[in-house]
Amino acid sequence: MNPPLLFIQGVAPANGPFAQLPRLKDNARFVRVYDLDAPLLQDVRAVLIPAHTDQRALRAKRELLQAHLDQGGTLLLNGHIAYPFLNELTHFVPLIERRMDDLRIRRLAPHPIFDGVDEADLSFRRGVAGFYGRGHNPPPPGARPLNGIGTQAAPIDWLYENAQGGRLLMHSGNDLWMHAADPTSARRIAPQLLEWLLAGEPA
Amino acid sequence: MKTRIAAIDGGTYYHQATLHDPLLREYFQQIIYAPELPGSSLEEVDVLFVASRQDPQLMIEAAPTIRAFLDAGKTVVALGESESERWLPGIEWHPREVNFWWWLTPGADSRLRIGDKTHPLWNHLSLADATWHQHGYFNPPPGARRLIDHADGGCILYEDTHSTAGRMILTTLDPCYHHGSYFMPSASRFLYGFLPWLAQQETPAENPRRPDTART
Structure with missing residues (x-):
């Protein structure tokens, strides 16, 4: 499995x-995007996609990723987004x-990933x-904005849940876990994110 | 004849934003997707511009294609953070702690120094346009033209026409990532200066010293 x-x-x-977090290493498989296939996604709860990923390759694998979401899995x-690879x-x-x-970053809705995280520690x-x-990926209708950027609070982080229980968590910036070693409240994100991802249902 | 530059696209958002920037797009006659580089026909190309932060594994797979391109007397530009020492010849790179925050100290010294002041690139760029943090350093081979040295040793931008029949321009700087992330004004200025200079290069057909012209 x-x-x-x-x-x-x-x-x-x-x-x-x-x-290096044991909770990640104990629960994750690491694969190159070019190797992604259906057997690797079998029973997987969440797929983590870093900012530095070849999106042309993700677009080539779009049916696999869309199926994961449409069957109730989680995508982070x-x-x-330069090559929209999901609907x-x-x-x-x-x-x-x-x-x-x-x-400047502003909290728009509470979420366990950001519990105890000060907006100022995200902004600075x-x-x-x-x-x-430095901007935002516009959310689909029905998505819940979590954090906003700038004077208009454009949704930089949002969560979209579909009817099948699939969850798409978007962070329109550098990797959400980049603060894992920050000496601020922002370091809470990485472990809280992992618990939230692991609590999802398998696709 | 116009210099024909092919840019290598690793498929990330910042490659897309950089290579399709309206101020830069005109410099690229072709954009080649990195996984498709091995075995690509490069006969109509004078310069391979390898945008920063490629997947090194893909570039290693393309190494024979790149080597043949250099052996034909052509030019390869390899920007930083793609582990170029693993897929280009004669490169010695060393890690060094990344100085992300040096500029927060008032009056701080970037430690960067212009090397060969006579190089024509300096008609298009200033040292400030190449100044942000650095990802390690090179020890260039003898005969290389060192363009930017580091005061603590090593070099972060150089030109090598000795190691192969062609020309390699190497840097540890990763401007495409920062430019394409809307993050670092100097990285944008670097590209806006570097590419116009690169586009002015003589093509092999205009340079009698280059081996592929010797055949004609």
Whole structure:
């Protein structure tokens, strides 16, 4: 039986503090996007897709990914959508202005992944704004915005749940787990994210 | 004749945003998807522009194609974070802690220094346009033209016409990722200066020293 999490490798193998978390290593298989096939997705609860992933390859595998979602599985997407590879996706919309207030992150709805995470720790790292994101991937109708960016609070993070129980979690920026070793409340995201992903139903 | 540049596209969002940037797209006669590079016909190409952050495994699979391209006297530009030392000849790269935050210190020194000041690239770029954090450094082979050195040793941008019959331009800088992420103004300036310079290069047909012209 496959492990519950399938981690798609980006242009380089996963490394860094998130990849070292025992909870991830104990529950995930790491595969190159080019190797993704139906047997690898069998019984998988959640697929994790980093921002640094070949989206042309994801588009070539779109039927597999769409089926995973439509059969009740969970997908976590990071990055800017350049090649919409699911029915629920459209192209990334970059911010026009990138002053501090344009980059500020605001919580729009509570969610266990962000429990105890201060908005300021998403907006700023070492006082610098803009690491969390630079725009947003527009959500499909019925999605729930979780965090907004800028003065208009454009939905940078959102969750879409379909009628089959499939869950599509979008983070329109650098990998959601990039804060795993931050000395701030943002480091809570990575372990809380893993628990939320593992609590999903298999596709 | 116009320099024919083929860009290598790794399929990420930042490759898409960079290679299709309206200010850059005109420089690329072709865009070749990285998994399709092995065995591609490159007869109509003068320069391979390998955008930063490719999957190294794909580039290793393309290494014979790239080597044949260099052996024909042509030019390969390899930008950073693609482990070019694993798929191009004569490259010595070393890791060094990435200085992500150096610029937060007022008056901080980037440690970068212009090497060969006479290189024509400097008519299109300033050192500031190549200044952000660095991912390791090279020890270029003898005879290479060092364009940007690091004060603590090594080089982050150089040109090598000695290791092969062609020309390699290597850098540790990863401008495509940052430009395509709307993140680093200097990375954008780097590309907006570098590509116009690259597009002005003489093609092999105009350069009698190049081996593929010697046959004609």
